Amino acid sequence: MTTLAITDGQVLRPDLTVTAADVLVDQDTGAILELGSDLGPDADETLDAAGSLVTPGFVNGHCHVAMTLLRGYADDKPLDAWLQEDIWPAEGELTPEDVRVGTELGLLELIKSGTTAFADMYFHVPEIAAAVEEAGLRARLGHGIVTIGKDGDVAREDARTSLEIAREYDGAAAGRISTAFMPHSLTTVGDEYLEEFVPEAREAGVPIHYHANETTEEVAPIVDEHGQRPLAYAAERGMLEPEDFIAHGVHVDDREIELLAEADTGVIHCPASNMKLASGMAPVQRMREAGVTVGLGTDGAASNNDLSMLDEARDAAMLGKLAADDASAVPAEAVVEMLTQGSADAIGLESTRLEEGAPADFAVIDLEQPHLTPPHDLVSHLAYAAAASDVRHTVCDGQVLMRDREVLTLDERAVRERALEAAEALAARADG
Numbered sequence: 001m002t003t004l005a006i007t008d009g010q011v012l013r014p015d016l017t018v019t020a021a022d023v024l025v026d027q028d029t030g031a032i033l034e035l036g037s038d039l040g041p042d043a044d045e046t047l048d049a050a051g052s053l054v055t056p057g058f059v060n061g062h063c064h065v066a067m068t069l070l071r072g073y074a075d076d077k078p079l080d081a082w083l084q085e086d087i088w089p090a091e092g093e094l095t096p097e098d099v100r101v102g103t104e105l106g107l108l109e110l111i112k113s114g115t116t117a118f119a120d121m122y123f124h125v126p127e128i129a130a131a132v133e134e135a136g137l138r139a140r141l142g143h144g145i146v147t148i149g150k151d152g153d154v155a156r157e158d159a160r161t162s163l164e165i166a167r168e169y170d171g172a173a174a175g176r177i178s179t180a181f182m183p184h185s186l187t188t189v190g191d192e193y194l195e196e197f198v199p200e201a202r203e204a205g206v207p208i209h210y211h212a213n214e215t216t217e218e219v220a221p222i223v224d225e226h227g228q229r230p231l232a233y234a235a236e237r238g239m240l241e242p243e244d245f246i247a248h249g250v251h252v253d254d255r256e257i258e259l260l261a262e263a264d265t266g267v268i269h270c271p272a273s274n275m276k277l278a279s280g281m282a283p284v285q286r287m288r289e290a291g292v293t294v295g296l297g298t299d300g301a302a303s304n305n306d307l308s309m310l311d312e313a314r315d316a317a318m319l320g321k322l323a324a325d326d327a328s329a330v331p332a333e334a335v336v337e338m339l340t341q342g343s344a345d346a347i348g349l350e351s352t353r354l355e356e357g358a359p360a361d362f363a364v365i366d367l368e369q370p371h372l373t374p375p376h377d378l379v380s381h382l383a384y385a386a387a388a389s390d391v392r393h394t395v396c397d398g399q400v401l402m403r404d405r406e407v408l409t410l411d412e413r414a415v416r417e418r419a420l421e422a423a424e425a426l427a428a429r430a431d432g
């Protein structure tokens with residue numbers, strides 16, 4: 001057995017208490033063996049966590065990681081204009097190699113900000129899966145389907161690809177990759193494709209993930225056309241099951257919140273994207289009170305504009321209070337839960353709890369920083385004050401992905417250089 005010990009840290013336990021402990025990991029199984037004292041001396045490898053907080057790895061529940069190449073390409077527009085006028089034309093120019101390097105750039109950012117698992121909806125998924133395998137993270141991946149504006153055969157092919165990718169890549173990268181069937185949204189995928197392919201996805205045993213109730217402009221056509229709120233429409237099509245998860249859930253009414261809670265379908269709240277695109281304020285406090293599983297996601301880097309889950313946690317707390325008009329809404333404990341266990345539960349990944357037998361996925365945060373002093377309450381610091389640059393080490397599946405801010409699985413300088421070249425060429429093609 002090969003072992004890794006994380007020594008002398010403060011450990012964030014599942015009940016959100018913090019205790020001084022070493023963590024011992026079996027690197028062959030990727031599981032936590034023991035939490036206790038003096039576990040370092042006999043380990044094969046050690047990571048120093050003195051003056052640091054060992055926290056479960058953050059889980060980014062909704063992302064389009066390769067969109068790092070479009071960071072800052074089109075800002076300050078609402079969703080529909082942003083997608084139609086800028087993003088979709090540019091994405092039409094993306095090659096598989098662009099998606100590979102854009103993903104690598106995004107994975108660097110995830111590792112450097114303490115994220116150990118994420119859910120991703122995009123295209124050229126084989127390239128994304130290869131990058132994930134190399135980088136060492138966990139991911140739930142899927143091919144995003146858009147059928148509007150496409151003729152029947154092309155649209156069906158897109159839906160079929162999503163199903164085939166979900167079947168083929170489930171369990172890849174020694175089990176670190178899982179998959180989902182991913183219609184882009186309830187307005188961008190035609191009813192006939194949902195009716196045909198959702199039952200096939202259910203038969204294949206893969207979850208379904210889609211954008212839902214993100215803007216009022218997206219809700220209105222479903223109500224007009226089908227006489228139903230979007231989540232009632234989704235439920236009728238079999239898209240509201242316990243393994244499914246939606247992104248956004250901004251404009252949900254009371255009945256839709258009830259439907260989500262009854263179905264145990266997860267919601268990934270993306271506060272930064274919702275603020276930047278002025279989509280609205282999700283009723284996070286009300287959803288949590290109703291028993292809905294709520295996680296956090298960054299969405300893509302073109303609507304955020306970074307992939308830091310610590311930023312997302314702070315945004316969720318701030319926006320949650322505004323939305324509820326209540327300073328006690330969405331408190332620090334709630335966002336720390338959403339950042340870790342909430343997202344993991346919503347996207348159907350194994351627990352991210354620091355306890356014996358759990359997957360060894362964690363981030364080590366340097367507490368010896370002016371903005372984290374004094375350490376009155378480390379849960380508060382995680383929610384409100386810690387930044388991506390405070391992450392010292394990142395471990396996933398028992399493997400060290402970053403040690404003292406050096407990413408070990410990807411060549412940071414080479415990835416940045418290739419990404420710069422790809423982004424420049426992409427913008428020239430898209431604007432030319």
Ligand SMILES: CSC[C@H]1O[C@@H](n2cnc3c(O)ncnc32)[C@H](O)[C@@H]1O
Binds near residue numbers: 087091144145184303
């Ligand atoms: C077809 S792959 C996924 C697709 O989603 C687009 N996208 C990025 N951010 C959002 C968002 O907030 N709402 C809806 N769609 C979004 C992305 O550009 C890809 O085209």
Ligand SMILES: [Zn+2]
Binds near residue numbers: 062063064211247
């Ligand atoms: Zn999205």
